[in-house]
Amino acid sequence: MLVLEYKVKAKKLQYLAIEEAIRTTQFIRNKCLRYWMDVPKEAKIDRFALNKYSTELRNEFKFVANLNSMAVQSSAERAWLAISRFYENCKRKVSGKKGYPRFQHDNRSVEYKTSGWKLNPTKRRISITDKKGIGELKLLGKWDIQSHSFKSIKRVRLVRRADGYYCQFCIDVEASNIQPLTGNEIGFDVGIESFYTDSNGHQERSPKFLRKAEKSVKHAQRRIYKKKKGSSGRKKARSIFARKHLRISRQRIEHALKLARRVVKSNDLIAYENLQVRNLLRNHCLAKSIADASWYLFRQWIEYFAGKFGKLAVAVAPHYTSQKCSSCGVIVKKSLSTRTHVCSCGCKLHRDENAAINILNLAKQASLGHKQSNAVGLVASTLLGESLLEQVTR
Structure with a gap:
């Protein structure tokens, strides 16, 4: 699955029409969620029941009927995605909160399936053909959507972001590019001091994008509260x-x-730790630095490219990778402030390099048993490998 994204250029009235379609999508999702909450426990509500209820909403509300029928159905599917995820978490007995579905207040996209839109065969323009009044939109971007068959376009989505509106195309194509084998193996230990340290001793510098822009971000945030609520100045400051x-x-x-x-x-x-980042974020002293490092995003892209290039990506348990000596296997206790691993066997390495070697050794053992991680991509606005419906809800 491939996702191509374009910036949308349109008139002010068209932007307002897109906003109306987005609000309608949110309304349908929340109504379907309320319908699921209100039915008796004995009644069985599934995806088909919510699709049927969305048809009733089209008959009841004119502004819902103005939205394309498949876009209405897609909105109901968003509600079912939240419900099914809750059921799955309960079934797997996930610890803590199970993710009970909540009403949405900040929806930013509307999704069409195979109808409700028409692509210009020569120019980079798309026409939304429902009764919301969106009309023809100009697409700005470097991708060549005309090189793909119209039948391969499974979803079209209009997204609102802070800097404008975007149009995304979900295309059903095989995105594989098998690369020749190099004979190299590598293990990673991610950290805050450096973005990662590999088993070869290389330390990648941490970019710290939030830390560098923090002064400017805080200044922009303070300007919001100096403006009157509901004023155009406050709206501009928030933007x-x-x-x-x-x-x-x-x-x-x-x-x-x-x-x-x-x-x-x-x-x-490629070997890396199977870290539970959301648990690490509970440490209020390190949460900002951990979030700024974006370890999980790096892992997601590694898994995606491993699947695309035909390589092996293995996630191993992080237990004792920093304490265990990579040379003799003895456990050497050390605190977080101790940055050098020194063992009685004579091994002296940087703490993170020692951990990276241990991670690589564990991955080699796991790969012999064919315990390969799922080498697929996930989350980002244009990230490949994830279903478009799942991307919409994030």
């Missing part, structure tokens, strides 16, 4: 603040993407 965070998010994605592609392309086996 400036949102664009700053959007820029940081894009910098993180671009950094992780380039780094992961380079690493996977030059190695046959």
Whole structure:
């Protein structure tokens, strides 16, 4: 699955029409969620029941009927995605909160399936053909959507971001590019001091995008509260603040993407820790630095490129990788402030390099038993390998 994204250029009335379609999508999702909550426990509600209920909403509300029928159905599917995830977490007995579905207040996209839109065969323009009044939109971007068959386009999505509106195409194509084997193997230990340290001793500098822009971000945030509530000045200040965070998010994605592609392309086996980042974020002293490092985003891109290039990506348990000696296997207790691993066998390494070697050794053992991680991509606005419906809800 491939996702191509374009910036949308349109008139002010068209932007307002897109906003109306987005609000309608949110309304349908929340109504379907309320319908699921109100039915008796004995009644069985599934995806088909919610699709049927969305048809009833079209008959009841004119503004819902103005939205394309498949876009209405897609909105109901968003509600079912939240419900099914809750059921799955309960079934697997996930510890803590199970993710009970909540009403949405900040929806930013509307999704069409195979109808409700028409692509210009020569120019980069798309026409939304429902009764919301969106009309023809100009697409700005470097991708060549005309090179793909119209039948391969499974979803079209209009997205609102801090810097404008975007159009995304979900295309059903095989995105594989098998690379020749290099014979190299590498293990990673991610950290805050450096972005990662590999088993070869290389330390990648941490970009710290949020830390560098923090002064500017805080200044933009303070300006919001100096403006009167509901005023155009406050709205403008919020827009400036949102664009700053959007820029940081894009910098993180671009950094992780380039780094992961380079690493996977030059190695046959890539080993990394199977960290539960959301648990690490509970440490209020390190939460900001951990979030700024974006370790999980880096892992997602590694798994995606490993699947695309035909390489092996293995996630191993992080237990005792920092304490265990990579040379003799003896446990050497050390605190977080101790940055050098010194063992009685004579091994003296940087703490993170020692951990990276241990991670690589564990991955080699796991790969012999064919315990390969799922080498697929996930999360980002244009990240490949994830279903478009799942991307919409994130």
